[in-house]
Amino acid sequence: MMMNNPTMLSYIRREQPVLERLLSSYPRQITDALADTPQHPQHWLILATGSRINAANTARLYMQKTAALQVTVAAADLYLTYEEADPSVDVIIGISLTANDPTMLAAIKKARTNSNAHTIIITDQKDTALTEIADATCDLLTGKETVPYITLSFQAIVLTLMLLAVRSATDRNILTELAANQELDEFSFLIENMNPTVQRANDFYRKFTIDFTNSPQFTSIGANVLAGTLAEMQAKFTEILRVPTHGYSLASFTHGGFMGTHENHCQFYIEINTDPAVMAQLQAVKKYEARLTPHIYTISLTGDQPTVNDDQTLQLEAVTDPYKAPLLAIIPFQVLAWFIAKSRGINLNHPMYEDFQTAINLL
Numbered sequence: 001m002m003m004n005n006p007t008m009l010s011y012i013r014r015e016q017p018v019l020e021r022l023l024s025s026y027p028r029q030i031t032d033a034l035a036d037t038p039q040h041p042q043h044w045l046i047l048a049t050g051s052r053i054n055a056a057n058t059a060r061l062y063m064q065k066t067a068a069l070q071v072t073v074a075a076a077d078l079y080l081t082y083e084e085a086d087p088s089v090d091v092i093i094g095i096s097l098t099a100n101d102p103t104m105l106a107a108i109k110k111a112r113t114n115s116n117a118h119t120i121i122i123t124d125q126k127d128t129a130l131t132e133i134a135d136a137t138c139d140l141l142t143g144k145e146t147v148p149y150i151t152l153s154f155q156a157i158v159l160t161l162m163l164l165a166v167r168s169a170t171d172r173n174i175l176t177e178l179a180a181n182q183e184l185d186e187f188s189f190l191i192e193n194m195n196p197t198v199q200r201a202n203d204f205y206r207k208f209t210i211d212f213t214n215s216p217q218f219t220s221i222g223a224n225v226l227a228g229t230l231a232e233m234q235a236k237f238t239e240i241l242r243v244p245t246h247g248y249s250l251a252s253f254t255h256g257g258f259m260g261t262h263e264n265h266c267q268f269y270i271e272i273n274t275d276p277a278v279m280a281q282l283q284a285v286k287k288y289e290a291r292l293t294p295h296i297y298t299i300s301l302t303g304d305q306p307t308v309n310d311d312q313t314l315q316l317e318a319v320t321d322p323y324k325a326p327l328l329a330i331i332p333f334q335v336l337a338w339f340i341a342k343s344r345g346i347n348l349n350h351p352m353y354e355d356f357q358t359a360i361n362l363l
Contacts, residue, residue: 008240008348009338011145011152012331016194018152019159021141023187030160030167033136037118041090041168044069045117046161047076047107048095051235055154056095058228058330059161062323066162066183067169076107087114093161095122096130097145097153105129122160124153138164148351149240151334154232158327159187186320190327193317197328201335204314211295212336213343215266218245220333221253221285222270223278229270229326233333240337241344242352250282258289266295270329271302274322299332301325 044063046056056073063071074083076094080103092111096104108119108130121134124142131137140156166183169175175183205212218241220233230247237245248257261267269286271279279302290296296312303318314332319325341348 006146007338008147008149008151009335011147011150012198012334012338013195014142014152015155015198015331016191018142019155019191019194020188022156022159022163023184023191025141026163026184027167029138030163033120033138034118034164034167034171036135037168038090040172041118042070043086043088044071044091044093045086045089045111046071046073046093046095047079047104047111048073049076049104051150051154051232052095052097052157054228054232054235055157056161056228057231058158058326059165060228061225062162063165065323066175067165067172068174069165069168076104080107080110085111085114089115089117092117092119093122093164094119094130094134095157096128097124097150099125099128101128101130105133108133120164122157124156147348149236149337149348154330155327158228162187162324186324187327190317190319190324193328194331197316197331198335200314200316201332202339204332205336205339208297208312209339209343212266212340215295216243216264217260217262218243218266218268219253219257219260220247220268220270221250221257221282222329223272223274223282223322224249224251225274225322226270226272226326226329229329229333232330233268236333236337240341240346240348242346250278250285254281254285258285261289261292263293264295265293267293267297268333269296269298271298271300271304272322272325272329273302273318273320299329301328 048056053075060071060073063069094104094108119134120136121130122138124140124144138160142152142156145153166180170180218237220230222230227249234245234247267289269282298313300313301316301319306313316328
């Protein structure tokens with residue numbers, strides 16, 4: 001669907017219908033992509049750049065759990081320069097949203113030098129040099145996202161990778177058809193709740209507009225399974241709001257991140273249904289940090305009432321599987337980044353430091 005003068009928010013609101021299309025197209029495109037993979041794949045390599053790396057890391061743990069795979073995520077430029085091609089890799093997945101991506105092309109060629117790995121390209125661009133060298137292509141069905149801060153494409157990448165894992169597990173009898181259908185039903189439920197999540201995040205922003213607008217620093221903290229979500233929050237807030245932002249796993253925050261806390265520091269804690277010991281520690285950290293800053297907010301996907309009834313919790317739909325929780329957990333940060341930028345008077349159509357890439361390419 002073409003949009004006139006699309007904005008970042010326009011694309012956020014398209015996440016639900018586009019992911020519904022991706023899910024309804026299952027298993028045709030996914031089956032075709034995996035048609036010539038080895039009978040017993042063990043090691044998948046995902047090559048990406050920028051937010052695409054965050055999307056891959058968002059899906060990685062789900063892929064490993066569901067399909068009994070070893071999944072390695074690598075930055076294409078780092079891989080090209082420093083890594084050795086691993087002959088044990090039997091599936092290579094390249095993720096690219098550009099028609100001309102020479103670094104990705106070279107990285108994939110390098111990865112294939114010592115193996116006969118099956119190569120899949122995940123992209124919104126058809127008929128590129130990447131799709132020509134690939135054994136298969138997965139179309140994200142997003143069309144080209146024309147704003148510089150991807151949101152819709154991020155979610156489409158995450159779901160596509162998760163669906164590849166479901167199909168691979170089904171093909172290798174790791175999942176029964178009944179179990180696979182249960183996974184698809186759970187995805188469908190989450191996708192149905194994307195637009196309501198956007199609205200709840202919108203309402204949450206309006207409730208705390210002044211605090212969010214004036215905050216000089218943001219931090220998000222959550223369980224390790226949310227690593228990709230936390231990294232993407234850090235990327236989006238830094239790029240869009242242009243203030244110091246960090247996304248910490250709970251372990252990283254307790255091993256040093258907490259030292260950066262100050263009285264004007266805005267913190268978001270993400271609560272999910274995972275190891276109770278992890279969530280108990282998260283609560284302990286939140287309680288401690290509340291002594292240092294009043295700007296403590298919670299995004300909850302547990303279905304439980306807040307431990308502290310401080311009216312600063314964004315209650316989202318409960319997600320029972322922590323590996324799928326990132327599909328909803330990233331949406332509030334996408335929405336908040338957009339609205340806070342607007343309230344701060346930031347014109348996202350005019351990026352800062354427009355000469356940066358030109359300048360560094362001349363070095």
